[in-house]
Amino acid sequence: MRSYPAAKVEIPELAGVQHVFVKAAARVNSRAENSHQPTRERERRMRGFRDSQRTRAFLSSFGPIRQHFAxxxxxxxxxxxxxxxxxxxxxxxxxxxxxxxxxxxx
Incomplete structure (x- = not known):
């Protein structure tokens, strides 16, 4: 960060510390984000369920039906x-x- 030289001046112990610049570009975090896509998709689908009892009732019957055809x-x-x-x-x-x-x- 640009503020590091100012911090090094204020804290003498940091004067000899070498700073390593980390690449902060777009898509650096893509691998972590892509691993969550199935979870995010399920969350988007579940937004339509407002009542937890109706959600449980639907999912308890939907699971076996889906497995039958999957x-x-x-x-x-x-x-x-x-x-x-x-x-x-x-x-x-x-x-x-x-x-x-x-x-x-x-």
Whole structure:
């Protein structure tokens, strides 16, 4: 900082201390900030929940439903992924007694 020479004059013990300039440029902190992006995204999504009881009720049902449809896509061939997803949608429709998909209802 520019104020260091003035501080060194006032404090004689600092006179012999070598100062190392630290680069304070843009994007120096990017790695730390990028590691928090998933957390920030969840926080943005959770802002819509005002009532903690409704939040808990939603998340308690949303978690298992999401896990039902969350396949490890990167481990599957496209044809196998479609087959697994179709089977999971069929079991979902059977469980919820839905006769048609929401996209065809409109």
């Amino acid at each position: 396949l490890k896509r990167h481990l599957l061939r496209a044809s196998l992924y479609r087959k697994h997803l179709a089977a999971r949608f069929a079991s979902w429709h059977k469980l919820t007694n839905v006769t048609q998909s929401p996209s065809t209802a409109w």
